[in-house]
Amino acid sequence: xxxxxxxxxxxxxxxxxxGGTRATRLLASNVGVLAGDxxxxxxxxxxxxxxxxxxxxxxxxxxxxxxxxxEQADDGTLVSCDVGNLQRRxxxxxxxxxSKGLRINVPKTHGIVFGRRCGPALEPLxxxxxxxxxxxxxxxxxxxxxxxxxxxxxxxxxxxxxxAARAAGAILSLQRHLGDLAPKAAIQLYQARIEPLxxxxxxxxxxxxxxxxxxLTKVQINFFRRILGYTKRSMRAIVFSETGVLPILHRxxxxxxxxxxxxxxDLSGSLASRAFCDARALYVDGQKGWIGDIVVGLTRLAPPVxxxxxRVVTGDHVDALMTRVEDxxxxxxxxxxxxxxxxxxxxxxxxxxxxxxxxxxxxxAAQYRSYLDIAMPHHRKALTRLITGDHELLGVxxxxxxxxxxxxxxxxxxxxxxxxxxxxxxxxxxxxxxxxLAALRHxxxxxxxxxxxxxxxxxxxxxxxxxxxxxxxxxxxxLGKFAFDVLHLFSLHRAYIPPQHAWRMSSERS
Ligand SMILES: [Zn+2]
Numbered sequence: 001x002x003x004x005x006x007x008x009x010x011x012x013x014x015x016x017x018x019g020g021t022r023a024t025r026l027l028a029s030n031v032g033v034l035a036g037d038x039x040x041x042x043x044x045x046x047x048x049x050x051x052x053x054x055x056x057x058x059x060x061x062x063x064x065x066x067x068x069x070x071e072q073a074d075d076g077t078l079v080s081c082d083v084g085n086l087q088r089r090x091x092x093x094x095x096x097x098x099s100k101g102l103r104i105n106v107p108k109t110h111g112i113v114f115g116r117r118c119g120p121a122l123e124p125l126x127x128x129x130x131x132x133x134x135x136x137x138x139x140x141x142x143x144x145x146x147x148x149x150x151x152x153x154x155x156x157x158x159x160x161x162x163x164a165a166r167a168a169g170a171i172l173s174l175q176r177h178l179g180d181l182a183p184k185a186a187i188q189l190y191q192a193r194i195e196p197l198x199x200x201x202x203x204x205x206x207x208x209x210x211x212x213x214x215x216l217t218k219v220q221i222n223f224f225r226r227i228l229g230y231t232k233r234s235m236r237a238i239v240f241s242e243t244g245v246l247p248i249l250h251r252x253x254x255x256x257x258x259x260x261x262x263x264x265x266d267l268s269g270s271l272a273s274r275a276f277c278d279a280r281a282l283y284v285d286g287q288k289g290w291i292g293d294i295v296v297g298l299t300r301l302a303p304p305v306x307x308x309x310x311r312v313v314t315g316d317h318v319d320a321l322m323t324r325v326e327d328x329x330x331x332x333x334x335x336x337x338x339x340x341x342x343x344x345x346x347x348x349x350x351x352x353x354x355x356x357x358x359x360x361x362x363x364x365a366a367q368y369r370s371y372l373d374i375a376m377p378h379h380r381k382a383l384t385r386l387i388t389g390d391h392e393l394l395g396v397x398x399x400x401x402x403x404x405x406x407x408x409x410x411x412x413x414x415x416x417x418x419x420x421x422x423x424x425x426x427x428x429x430x431x432x433x434x435x436x437l438a439a440l441r442h443x444x445x446x447x448x449x450x451x452x453x454x455x456x457x458x459x460x461x462x463x464x465x466x467x468x469x470x471x472x473x474x475x476x477x478x479l480g481k482f483a484f485d486v487l488h489l490f491s492l493h494r495a496y497i498p499p500q501h502a503w504r505m506s507s508e509r510s
Contacts, residue, residue, distance in 0.1 A: 014029055015027075041073035052096075055068075059081070062277075063281075065274050068080075069093070076093070106132065111124075112137075112138045144156040151205075151208070154209050157205070160200050160216070161215035161218070168194050171223075182372075183368075183373075186227040187245060195220075199248065204290065205293075206253065206293040213249065217247070220248045228243070234388070237336035238337065241367075241388070249300075250301065250326070253294065254322050254326070260291075264276075279291050301329075302335075304328070305324045338365065348388075348463055355370075371387075375477070382487050391487060393424065394414075398498075399412075404505060408502050408504050413498070414496065416493060419433075427490060428466065428486055429462035429465070452474060
């Protein structure tokens with residue numbers, strides 16, 4: 001490999017062109033390495049591999065190993081437990097860089113102190129007799145450290161959330177130029193372009209402050225709300241129940257556990273594995289640390305995942321723990337959408353079963369729903385909102401607080417017949433308030449009968465028909481159109497206005 005790289009660099013020639021015409025002849029250069037080439041950081045590491053800094057009493061120790069500097073290509077970091085020693089170390093570094101023909105970029109160099117709450121102002125550090133500024137924030141390898149907050153990675157998480165929000169905005173804006181973005185494609189774009197930003201650094205920064213949790217979660221939820229056609233006040237759980245995407249906090253914990261597993265098996269003596277040994281020792285001593293942070297993160301899940309990491313000592317143990325995190329996610333979605341405490345509007349989400357392409361049934365509460373593949377965006381979004389209870393019918397809308405009040409459930413009556421609560425099942429299959437609705441329903445059943453005439457015989461409950469029709473690839477597109485047409489018909493009429501005594505104070509809602 002090295003011989004091959006030597007050959008490439010030996011034969012490399014450069015040419016400068018301007019406006020399509022040659023400005024120079026072919027020329028050779030033996031200065032620097034190719035910018036952007038994946039091999040270049042390794043070449044730089046070879047070049048700086050002889051750096052040797054003197055041991056000092058206040059060196060940082062990781063599992064007994066002195067850590068004086070960290071190099072990643074041309075990014076260098078010097079560390080010390082003593083601020084005074086930092087200047088001596090910097091001077092040493094300056095001499096070494098000079099001997100290698102390297103020059104330190106002073107404006108880009110900063111000093112940062114962790115854990116210093118107060119005290120006299122620090123003398124500026126010096127390189128080439130120029131001042132190096134002290135700072136409260138510094139970025140190293142894409143991680144933003146901040147010393148003014150309780151969690152040094154808090155600002156990093158907020159910054160990553162802002163970057164992810166910009167990426168999500170760019171992806172959503174594609175729809176203005178290219179038309180609808182199908183959920184399956186949106187999930188792929190999310191996993192490729194948004195999730196990496198939301199999870200960057202999660203291997204080292206697990207427990208998050210309320211601000212950071214809120215910022216990261218909002219980006220994920222808002223993106224999928226737009227993709228699925230939900231309103232801004234929709235339940236969060238219906239994002240996950242329909243797409244199967246893991247909430248970002250669960251995802252971050254699983255990635256942190258994967259890193260834990262990798263470290264368990266890392267016997268190389270690398271600095272990361274040394275840090276891991278120290279983290280385990282801190283945990284066993286009952287001290288705060290990285291593993292304690294993971295425990296906090298796992299405990300915050302609902303239902304919580306409780307674990308004693310002293311017993312997590314093999315890869316299989318970690319795998320089992322990751323499964324428990326996924327189980328907790330499924331249990332949370334099941335509880336929020338179809339448990340005994342779930343709201344009425346999610347009634348159609350109960351007892352749903354997806355059938356995959358091999359004909360196997362999957363009862364998971366959160367999974368990708370095949371009806372999201374309906375090609376017509378308006379039909380798909382109408383069906384999604386109908387099934388998940390995020391629609392404009394009064395059965396749902398009546399529960400919204402308006403000036404501190406909501407409508408008692410039994411008074412959320414149908415705007416077309418006023419004979420029953422206006423919910424999805426009534427609107428689609430039982431309302432007889434308008435001839436247009438009956439005509440839509442007849443046409444629907446005529447089309448469905450041509451595809452499958454057994455559906456109504458399977459159950460007397462129209463809610464069960466919706467579940468079967470939505471899970472069946474042969475009928476879901478027609479159901480989507482029917483849902484869209486029915487909701488549109490209802491939107492053309494004013495909602496039922498209940499009497500004054502039908503309103504209840506939101507504050508008294510149980
Ligand atoms: Zn009706």
